[in-house]
Amino acid sequence: MTISLKYTQVTVNDTDESLAFYRDALGLNVVQDVSSGEFRWVTMGTNASDGHCIVLSVPHAGRSQSDGDALAELLAKGVLPMLVFTTDNLDAAYKKAVAAGAEVLQEPIAQPWGPRDCAFRDPSGNMVRLNQE
Template sequence: MDITIHSSFLPHNDHDTAIAFYRDVLGFEVRNDVGFNGMHWITVGPPGQNTSIVLYPPEATPGLTDDERKAITEMMAKGTFGSLLLATKDLDGTFERLQATDAEVVQEPTEQPYGVRDCAFRDPAGNMIRIQELR
């Protein structure tokens, strides 16, 4: 089989801050920005790669109850709903660049007991962004 990861989804609740974070802070390309009824779906991804992240408004998910939407919003704010794992060859340099922005630092570069060195941030919606060092 020839299967690749094309897109992954992360919830977002603010169009402008999402673009500012993923484009201006992480350096991703904005590949698509679709609006409908006041909501925006934004597709972003690293330049030169075919993998994308679709940032979507959680209130657009069909079939959710108001209680479920509230729970999702609360989990997003705590960083327990969505997450993204990125990788870089220069973890310290990447951490310094991110730390110099408004990104919320969760963990400085750390050698983990399970064999990776990584750091963690939250995006503006509260999603956990972990960045591992490629070795």
């Protein structure tokens, strides 16, 4: 039996703003853009063969009012789980993210546990890390 990860949900404040960020700063492509009523889910990925994608949506998309409110509060605090991407050229990816307006949390450095990496926030405050082995 083989199991692989397909989607990771990323909660954002503004789908269009986040779509532009993940497209322009990280080079992800829109795989699917689905609306249902007032809500929208945008699936983005790379051309890599692993097929793993992120799905952007606002806190209340597909959730109860109270669950959406709780998620919005966590998003506002910046405490939702981070995203970690890998790249074969950390310096170029970092420069591209900065040029796209990323809020830098950590410039590229060699970590004692192995990879070189950097960190920044997306427009909604989610922490995004880029690493290169």
